[in-house]
Amino acid sequence: MAAEKPERGYVTIDDEECKGCGLCVESCVPKLLRLGDALNRSGYHAATYAGRGCTGCGLCFLVCPEPGAIRVYKRLQAA
Ligand code: SF4
């Protein structure tokens, strides 16, 4: 069986920094982000990541108005 291809990227979201504006959700072409059901301490529905499929494109990071709410990690190409 062929080995699964490694993920190109992934994101982490700080629930308490997120203001639930949804801009990252709209920006993600593969639709991997959504607003969660739970409220954070400030009363916002923080964004959540599906957990797989991120390309590391960085669009969600670029549109996010909250510093530190979302981070994108991109896998470096093997030499
Ligand atoms: S980096 Fe790109 S593919 Fe990954 S979650 Fe953000 S918008 Fe979606």
Ligand code: SF4
């Ligand atoms: S763009 Fe930033 S503040 Fe808005 S929902 Fe996404 S992570 Fe939260």
